[in-house]
Amino acid sequence: MPVTIQTRHMGRFIDPWSYIALGAAGLVLLAFIVAQFFQKTLVSTTVSASEDEPAQLEAIQLSRQPIGALRIDVKALIPTNRWVTYEIQLFDQQGQVIASAIKEAWKESGTWYEEGESGSWSEEDTLGGLDVRAQKNEQVSIAVAVLEYGQISGQELDEPVQFKVTVQNGVVDTRYLLPGLIGAGSLALIAFMATPLSGKKAIAKTIRDSDPSGRGTAGGSDRLVRVKVDVKSDETSPRQLEVRLFINDAYGEQIYAHSLPMTLRYKKENGKVEEATGKVQAFFILEPRSSYGFHVEVMPDAPVDQTTLTVRDRTRTRQSVEVVQISPSPLDISENPQDQQT
């Protein structure tokens, strides 16, 4: 059967879904960056509080807002080997407590000795934080109160404690965005890795030789066929092999023959080449949908240990690829310009 062979660069078989997944991850990253533009620092100050006297800050007008919350971050500025239990308090206009949260802060340092070596360590957990959201417009004032203060050695102290207080409004909770970015990003990665494996396997043949063949139903006008050849060869292989690919139609008649170069990758162990692997791929639109025979010959064949031929029907691609379109030639000879010339 006479056929027409055309080779074209095609993007119409690109799988859009992996790009949508990537876009979702990109959106989370964008949300991460944009988040900081919504926050506004209202107060950034250092205050002093003791057990008898909490530190009071100026009143803040809160309103119901669609984005972000009021974030109060308090860092206890204590000397080393001390601990402090402090409370972040919110008062309404009548002076009633409307919210409070406790942080147990500490700061320690010391030295360590181990197997003749030594060094010093310093650790602290002094930063506390509270995010609040208002349901209605209201005025709140913030206070930081010391509940207890002491030394690691056990002695309690009755001294004022310094606190660094930062109050911001419109703060976005980024604790959600990082897992969101990792989650959407890894799904996008899996989608990209899965794209070359898409479609139905029409042929999957592995032989311990260099000339696998197989026959399967594949093709159709709107379906992409992916032909993949994987080769494993021994240490005597040259850097490049030649892969000859033949396609036969339903009657066993050869309709396509092409030679593809395959560059091998050497697997080395202790500087010695143990094995070489390589793969080539080709894409086809085979018309009509029918039974096709695929035959591969790898040259030179002496070093080839194993050859795998995989044909996937209705596959998708990551990017635009070179596609060989094989379709039956029009039967009417008068329409063939080459015949007219002779």
Place this chain on the structure above:
Amino acid sequence: MLTKVLAATAVAIAVFTIIAGYTQRSALVLGEEKQRNYWSRRGTSLSGTYNENTTGTSGGVIWVPLPNRSSYGSFRGGGPSAGK
């Protein structure tokens, strides 16, 4: 098909995390009795809950300090030497 499912899941994750982050679903909602989504930051725990105001005449909710609030007294530093 697989990539379609992966993409749909990725979009769902992105939409949920962006909405959750931007609307601050884990923040303390002032005057709200149920704080189901509250997620404390930097080991700072709430020291009270909102209860219905049964004593006042104005109604609404009031902040009630936790009964075990005095238990903070057991904290004597949380560093390596505290034996944790």
